Amino acid sequence: MSWTELLPAAPEITLLCLICVVLIADLFVSNEKRVITFWLSIVALIVTGWSLMATAPDARTLMFDGSYVSDAFSQVLKLAAVGFVAIGFLYARDYLKQNELHKGEYYLLGLFGLLGMMVMISANSLLTMYLGLETLSLSLYALVAFDRNSAKSAEAAMKYFVLGAIASGALLYGISWVYGITGSLQFDGIARALVANPELNSMPLWFGLAFMVVGIAFKFGAVPFHMWLPDVYEGARTPVTLYIASAPKLAALALIMRILVDGFGDLHDAWQGMVMVVAVLSLVIGNVVAIAQTNIKRMLGYSAIAHVGFILLAIFTGSEQGYAAALYYTLTYVVMAAAAFGMIILLSRTGFEAEDLADFKGLNARSPWFALMMLFVMFGMAGVPPWVGFFAKLSVINAVLIAGFPGLAILMVLASVVGAYYYLRVIWYMYFDAAEDKSVFQAGLDTRLVLSLNGIAILALGIAPGWLMTLCIQVLQ
Amino acid sequence: MDLTHNILSLLIWLPIFGGVAVLLTGDGDDAASSRAGMMRILTLVVSLLTFVLSVVLYMRFDGSLSAMQFVERARWIEALNVDYYLGVDGISAPLILLTTFITPLVVIAGWDNIKIRAAQYFAAFLILEGLMIGVFAALDGILFYVFWEAMLVPMFLIIGVWGGERRIYATLKFFLYTFLGSVLMLVAFIYLYGKTGSFEFAEFVQIPLTLLEQQLIFIAFLLAFAVKVPMWPVHTWLPDAHVEAPTGGSVILAAIMLKMGGYGFVRLSMPMLPDGSQHFAMLMIVLSLIAVVYIGLVALMQSDMKKLIAYSSIAHMGFVTLGFFIVWSVSTSTGSGAELGITGGMVQMISHGLVSGAMFLCVGVLYDRVHSRQIADYGGVANTMPVFAAFMVLFAMANAGLPGTSGFVGEFMVIIASFKANFWYAFFAATTLILGAAYTLWMVKRVVYGEVANKHVQELQDLNAREFIVLGILAIAVLVVGLYPAPLVEMMSATVEQLVEQVNLTKLPGV
Numbered sequence: 005m006s007w008t009e010l011l012p013a014a015p016e017i018t019l020l021c022l023i024c025v026v027l028i029a030d031l032f033v034s035n036e037k038r039v040i041t042f043w044l045s046i047v048a049l050i051v052t053g054w055s056l057m058a059t060a061p062d063a064r065t066l067m068f069d070g071s072y073v074s075d076a077f078s079q080v081l082k083l084a085a086v087g088f089v090a091i092g093f094l095y096a097r098d099y100l101k102q103n104e105l106h107k108g109e110y111y112l113l114g115l116f117g118l119l120g121m122m123v124m125i126s127a128n129s130l131l132t133m134y135l136g137l138e139t140l141s142l143s144l145y146a147l148v149a150f151d152r153n154s155a156k157s158a159e160a161a162m163k164y165f166v167l168g169a170i171a172s173g174a175l176l177y178g179i180s181w182v183y184g185i186t187g188s189l190q191f192d193g194i195a196r197a198l199v200a201n202p203e204l205n206s207m208p209l210w211f212g213l214a215f216m217v218v219g220i221a222f223k224f225g226a227v228p229f230h231m232w233l234p235d236v237y238e239g240a241r242t243p244v245t246l247y248i249a250s251a252p253k254l255a256a257l258a259l260i261m262r263i264l265v266d267g268f269g270d271l272h273d274a275w276q277g278m279v280m281v282v283a284v285l286s287l288v289i290g291n292v293v294a295i296a297q298t299n300i301k302r303m304l305g306y307s308a309i310a311h312v313g314f315i316l317l318a319i320f321t322g323s324e325q326g327y328a329a330a331l332y333y334t335l336t337y338v339v340m341a342a343a344a345f346g347m348i349i350l351l352s353r354t355g356f357e358a359e360d361l362a363d364f365k366g367l368n369a370r371s372p373w374f375a376l377m378m379l380f381v382m383f384g385m386a387g388v389p390p391w392v393g394f395f396a397k398l399s400v401i402n403a404v405l406i407a408g409f410p411g412l413a414i415l416m417v418l419a420s421v422v423g424a425y426y427y428l429r430v431i432w433y434m435y436f437d438a439a440e441d442k443s444v445f446q447a448g449l450d451t452r453l454v455l456s457l458n459g460i461a462i463l464a465l466g467i468a469p470g471w472l473m474t475l476c477i478q479v480l481q
Numbered sequence: 482m483d484l485t486h487n488i489l490s491l492l493i494w495l496p497i498f499g500g501v502a503v504l505l506t507g508d509g510d511d512a513a514s515s516r517a518g519m520m521r522i523l524t525l526v527v528s529l530l531t532f533v534l535s536v537v538l539y540m541r542f543d544g545s546l547s548a549m550q551f552v553e554r555a556r557w558i559e560a561l562n563v564d565y566y567l568g569v570d571g572i573s574a575p576l577i578l579l580t581t582f583i584t585p586l587v588v589i590a591g592w593d594n595i596k597i598r599a600a601q602y603f604a605a606f607l608i609l610e611g612l613m614i615g616v617f618a619a620l621d622g623i624l625f626y627v628f629w630e631a632m633l634v635p636m637f638l639i640i641g642v643w644g645g646e647r648r649i650y651a652t653l654k655f656f657l658y659t660f661l662g663s664v665l666m667l668v669a670f671i672y673l674y675g676k677t678g679s680f681e682f683a684e685f686v687q688i689p690l691t692l693l694e695q696q697l698i699f700i701a702f703l704l705a706f707a708v709k710v711p712m713w714p715v716h717t718w719l720p721d722a723h724v725e726a727p728t729g730g731s732v733i734l735a736a737i738m739l740k741m742g743g744y745g746f747v748r749l750s751m752p753m754l755p756d757g758s759q760h761f762a763m764l765m766i767v768l769s770l771i772a773v774v775y776i777g778l779v780a781l782m783q784s785d786m787k788k789l790i791a792y793s794s795i796a797h798m799g800f801v802t803l804g805f806f807i808v809w810s811v812s813t814s815t816g817s818g819a820e821l822g823i824t825g826g827m828v829q830m831i832s833h834g835l836v837s838g839a840m841f842l843c844v845g846v847l848y849d850r851v852h853s854r855q856i857a858d859y860g861g862v863a864n865t866m867p868v869f870a871a872f873m874v875l876f877a878m879a880n881a882g883l884p885g886t887s888g889f890v891g892e893f894m895v896i897i898a899s900f901k902a903n904f905w906y907a908f909f910a911a912t913t914l915i916l917g918a919a920y921t922l923w924m925v926k927r928v929v930y931g932e933v934a935n936k937h938v939q940e941l942q943d944l945n946a947r948e949f950i951v952l953g954i955l956a957i958a959v960l961v962v963g964l965y966p967a968p969l970v971e972m973m974s975a976t977v978e979q980l981v982e983q984v985n986l987t988k989l990p991g992v
Contacts, residue, residue, distance in 0.1 A: 328560075368598070368601075368642075372598075372601070383634060388630055388631070388633070388634065388660075389626065389627035389630045389631050390627050390631050394627070394630070395558075398561070398623070398667070398671070399560075399561070401667070401668065401671055402561065402671050402674070402675075405668070405671050405672055405675055406675055410668070410672065413668050413671070414665065414668055417664035417665065417667060417668055418661075418664070420664060421657065421660055421661045421664055424656070424657065424660055425653070425657060428637070428653060428656060428657075431637075431638075432641060432649055432652075432653070435638060435641060435642050436641045436642060436648065436649050436652075469558055470556075470557060470558040470559050470560060470563075473558060473559075473560040473561070474559050474560050477560055
């Protein structure tokens, strides 16, 4: 085996080496100069992004005996993940400084989580997938508990850890059944085994598959395995919530696409029903329960559950359009989620977490510009054109209708109307109510600039939605 | 430079970018600063330029053609075969003219009444104008839907930020009602896309559809358009929205936004689903007559002037839908004259845009002075505001359908057409001549005539120059359309003829 064969895995190897450098460098950085760790992490991300671009293979490439794959799909998701982790770090920096939480661990755990995501995205076997998933999950558990003095964070981390361990167990149990029946851990191997022996497609395999769907649904936060999600969103410090709510969604998409589509694509009939039930429940319960929330982080948590319902319905169709729509929806949702939590961070300041909906009251009087950005985010999430969320919903509904489920399409649009109410409530607080809090934002200029660009991107991607949609279709061919 | 090639794009994007520029100019938190003055002048210039452009459109518009004119087409979303596809015909061109005519008047009417965040207020109206023109000009389903929904956003903010006491309730109700109505239209569009592979309206008109498909799609469209018109029984958002909206918002709502429902019926439902529409025509006629008679009676009972005009809008819009949906009964009973109903409905839309806008502006003039919309708080206004009283009486007459005013033309055409269809349609429709006169003139009697009722009325100042210009221009428009409607009718005649042909062709497969 020559070194060049490792080239498609170079980004992960580069990232791991750089993490070690940052880890050691952080030891010699004093608390006042912690910003050095931040900049080192950003450099690490830029180098990783560059190596992703530089080592992109021309065609789908397998390595490590077929356990690892590099293709256009992984390329796009990894680049997006690196980008959103960088944006998350930038939003987090000032907040962490103000709240005396500016420790190197935030960035390091974030980078380790990214490594886990990249491994997941490129996994071509169940075991690689599991390794990546656990690397990501353990980083996330630790990140949630990152504020040692907060009982709420500790509780959320505990809940996340225990429930996450159960879900990982379910996934592993499912993996063991599938391995026992098909004799392969690799996704294409599983697919081949199913083609060669159609009689394998029976109850024992479905049993294993069901456990795997449970594990996937948990990681995605889909109903009825969503209980951890609102608590973790609320309990974690906002920069951590931002991290959890953005890039890991991309890895979760890779998880479901690699397992259900690459591995069990031919068993579409077997998993379609399960995915539909989970998706419809997520859509309905996420949107309805979000209405009752007064904490905006919790509200966005339930809204994330509803959005996951859309993504799962796109995958449920089992069609090319559906998969492309799922990818498009996830990418655009993450843009909006990053901006939403970025806004919460912007409104927070020393010793004050702007996590109540009421904290957004009168934002238009305090800062018309950022009120406008939040308006973009909210209308984007609600699926009102011309913001990008509309086109994401459009492509999913299109896929569902083509697959022949008009009833589901109607349910989706009606759920969007219910959802519109709680997004509108944020706008109502910002624009129609008087400000209770008149403090000045503490965030730095670079944060403001990136947050503005993030908000404008939601509009710009909606006015010119074509290229990303086309990209998503090409990537999956 | 020849404007003809992209005049529609200019009409849409000039006000939108103008609105963004106004937003960026800002008013420095002080509505009386010189910066705020600049901002107002910029708004007025943009809205007047847009109007001039639309006049150019009118001059170059060829009324003898039924085809789309000023067509612009470019690829927008490759993956879904969506085009940026614009064009106007005899149905949409008059509505675009109405939009560009009303918007500058709204800008002038709000000139110094808006004290808080004036830049955002004027920007919202300009952006709204561009989006509304977009609705009338779009010939691609997704482009149409984008404008249709995006339009809700500035109106949501206009009612919510600058509205009255119960503005939040009213604006949420407005948004959610119209949003709920519209989403099923989107599903119908995507369904049709699945059949034709394109979102182009012309393709939707061509594709054969079974009766069941047509009926279901008709219902989906009906929800979207009936809420906008609004038709009884989905009209309840309108009185709330009108009452709570600032004057400018009420004017735009009544004059233009309601027309989108009627426009949707003639642009989408009727030509795309001729059999489905025919199947539901009876239902539509009954709902229209309920609007005319029942809502007319409801209007009679109102004590709030804005609410009264809101209900009268619903009743008048009943004429529009009546005129459209009697086309089949006219065709089968007499074989000709079906054009009259549709043309009448269209003229009624334009006329109602002018008259209801003027009525809301009149109420706005009173409200600015007394801060009350209650009829009981006024009386004898004619003694202190004679010029205003003259305008108000004129518009009230037009609202009641007096010959010589624009209100008469449309209603008369619709009533004639419904006589050809069925005596009883005409009978119930004609009750509006009594009811409309009753609620409008009774209100005018109580507000304008009689003894001076209280010291507020005693202290009233008559119209200032700004208000005089706005009401004067509207009065001229009302009289011109009333006395000489021929240019308007000629503008739409070829398109209406083609529409009547289309709706009488069956689209059922295999027929």
